[in-house]
Amino acid sequence: MKPFQQLWDILASVKLAIFTLFALSITAIIGTVIPQGEQASFYADKYGPKMAQFFQILDIPEMYGSWWFLALLTLLVANLVVCSIERFPTAWRLATSDNLALPAERVAKLSGSRNWPLTPQQAENIDPAAILAGSGWPAESRREGGELRAFSQRGRWSRLGVYIVHTSILVIFVGAAVGDIWGVKGSVMLPEQVTADKIFASKTREPIDLGFSLRCDSFVVEFYDNGMPKTYRSRVTIIEEGKEVLTSDIEVNRPLIYRGFTFYQSSYRGYQDFILLIQGEGDSTGGVFTLPFQKQELWQEKGLQFGVVNAEAVGQRVVRAKLWFKAGEAPAVIEWFDDNQPRLLEAGGKQYRINVKQMYATGLQVAKDPGVWIVYLGCGLMLIGLAMAFFMAHHRVWLYRSEEGGKTLLVLAGNSNKNRPALAKKLTSLEEAIDKTLRG
């Protein structure tokens, strides 16, 4: 049993906590200096083959998931658990103890205690609980032999604040573990007008079935006048068993949540192809076409032919495209269209509402993390625990009528686990209240 006891003592010690936190801080720096998650060749190029090999042995390229970093975190968890098991019972006892059981002579010995001799008549009439209550200390009272004991306390649960904080860290770890085990992290690159029912896992690139389909209806980038990106917006439609059940926009900071999966706007890609929307005057529905650059397309039932013959781009972004458009046997119309700015076009004696836009693919991050609410619960607990531990103090006040050497005394004392000056102030005002009561 002895080695076990020694191990237990080490795990219960604050020294270990300080060591672990220090070790975590120092090692965490490594990952902020050496880029994480790169290819092996990256490290060989940057740090030389010998160093790169050393990195691989120590899992430096993925250090926050390495065995030794996880071991340090495990040590922290073990330390938190053992240390709390060791110390919590004492805190619980102090928070829930029967303070009226404290004998009068112990109360009189508490630091800062004060007593008042009572006349027989005062002794007869005095009600310590009422005095405390009158000064804002709601009190419980009890007769103990000839003694009349009253006690009041504030903030007794603050004693548990530290343990709530420690527990909150464990809760956060549990939430992270739940997310790691049962969660899904993936992504999908979805070109406009394309439907997908699978995403790809971030780590393994393995396909993951969504259980429904997702179609990208459109993707747009909006810019501010100064050229900075303003909005990345994907319009997507969810399709279940062939039925469109939901159409929604996804923007950065405005993800779409469906069946436990959350879809985040994360990247995009521009193509050399174009998306063309055509709606003839008086037609109830229009047509959507994907046009490769400089390739002619045909919409047979309407007798339309069209193609993008030229385009202007800023970098990879097309700003306008030149459309060749022929309705029936009428001569072809060729006109420039600003990217994604729908307008009317006349061809063959009929008006068409036309929108030409560059084709994009939207890059969506997809996450399913059943642990995230556990993590948030832990975060909430941590803030509550910190506030309790630091801003509240356990103040206890005793007021006893007791007998000592044939005389009757009124004894007042207080105790606080911290912030003693604040309690001292409150005791002073209590003393004044008692003086006043005794004077009559």
Next chain:
Amino acid sequence: MDSSQLLGITTFTYLLSALLYVAILVFQNPGLGRVATAFTVIAWLVQTVGIGLRWLESYQMGIGRAPLTNMYESVVFFAWAIVIFYLAVEWKFKVKSIGAFALPLAFFAMAYASFSTEISKGITPLIPALQSNWLIAHVVTCFIGYAAFAIAAALGCMYLLKNAADNGNSGLAGRLPELALLDDIIHKTMIFGFIWLSAGIITGAIWANSAWGTYWSWDPKETWSLITWFFYAITLHARYTRGWSGPRIAILSICGLAVVLFTYYGVNFLLSGLHSYGSS
């Protein structure tokens, strides 16, 4: 009058405030105390109006965003938070000599914001990642924490100065508060900062989750904020359970500010990562 003029004025009024507080200390003129406090309150109000005006101007420009989104604005807000936090400490503990150490920090921050050529003062619109209601919660919580840590470090300097003086009760050192009081205020401000830093990291995590789908990704900024959190956690444990106090805690309060400043400033320039908005 526009916001940049008001904020420019603030730089100099904070300098004057700092000098007034130093004057109280040097000339032992208690009459100056009220003047210094009143002047600092006014300077802080001017800065508040300046920040508010900058917010308003962003709406007039059709951008409409909180003035908390780039390095310039964050440094200005840092100074603002330092001053209001200092005023709260002065009011609670009735000690004015702290101002001689705290106000210079606010002045240096404002001077850096106003005169540095590295950071842009323009009101620029927000890129999509920053368009979130969590932005205000995250920046405000972090900087209240940072301000508290800055004040703790200022108090740490006072402690070490008084402690190092041959006779802590005479001369300039004698006009500094008692060591026990300094120690107490350092501890309390550190705790206060620790809670707000925790809230700052949490709001950041929630924001990251709503923008990127992951609440923690070991990005350098995130990692350094955690290192900062560990640093103060170690300090608080050393005090509670190993009885560290006095000079040791004073030194740690100064080291702590160095870690905070690296997290806030150094990471943006020396390390690369997702959190690069603050650097421009």
